[in-house]
Amino acid sequence: xxxxxxxxxxxxxxxxxxxxxxxxxxxxxxxxxxxxxxxxxxxxxxxxxxxxxxxxxxxxxxxxxxxxxxxxxxxxxxxxxxxxxxxxxxxxxxxxxxxxxxxxxxxxxxxxxxx
Numbered sequence: 001x002x003x004x005x006x007x008x009x010x011x012x013x014x015x016x017x018x019x020x021x022x023x024x025x026x027x028x029x030x031x032x033x034x035x036x037x038x039x040x041x042x043x044x045x046x047x048x049x050x051x052x053x054x055x056x057x058x059x060x061x062x063x064x065x066x067x068x069x070x071x072x073x074x075x076x077x078x079x080x081x082x083x084x085x086x087x088x089x090x091x092x093x094x095x096x097x098x099x100x101x102x103x104x105x106x107x108x109x110x111x112x113x114x115x
Contacts, residue, residue, distance in 0.1 A: 006061065006062065009058045009061065010058060010106075010110075012054075012058075013054065013055045013058050013103055013106070014103060016051065016054055016055065016099065017055065017099040017100050017102070017103040018032065018100075019032055019033055020032040020033050020034040020048070020051060020052075020099045021034060021097035021098075021099045021100040022097065022100060029094070031094050032097075032099075034048045034051070034079070034093065034097075034098075034099065035083075035090065035093040035094045037051075038083040038089075038090060038093045039090060044083070045080055045083040045084060046080075048079070048080070048083065048093075049076060049079075049080050051099075052076045052079070052098060052099055052102070053076075055072070055099055055102050055103060055106070056069070056072055056073065056076065056102070058106065059072055059102070059105075059106050062106065062109070062110070064105075064106065064109050065109075068105060068109055071105060072102045072105055072106075075098040075101045075102050075105075076098050076102070078096060078098065079093065079096050079097075079098035082096050
């Protein structure tokens with residue numbers, strides 16, 4: 001992947017992570033669409049995972065080390081499993097922001113790689 005395409009995908013990932021995890025604020029608490037989508041019975045949590053796969057795809061395109069990629073996958077799995085727990089999971093989904101965590105891991109990897 002050339003540098004320009006990689007930068008464009010990374011920018012989209014930043015926008016997606018913000019939209020899913022921190023786009024809105026209510027009484028000082030930041031949240032995004034991910035926990036709201038998760039409230040849709042049956043498919044909400046799967047839709048959230050599907051959107052999270054975009055960031056994982058970008059990480060794969062950047063060829064992050066396998067250990068880092070596995071950590072990112074685990075973040076998505078944890079987010080999914082939290083959302084499956086009735087009622088309590090919906091609140092937990094507001095707190096555990098897998099996309100933001102994964103984007104931070106990807107940013108740290110990129111910064112280390114540039115040095």
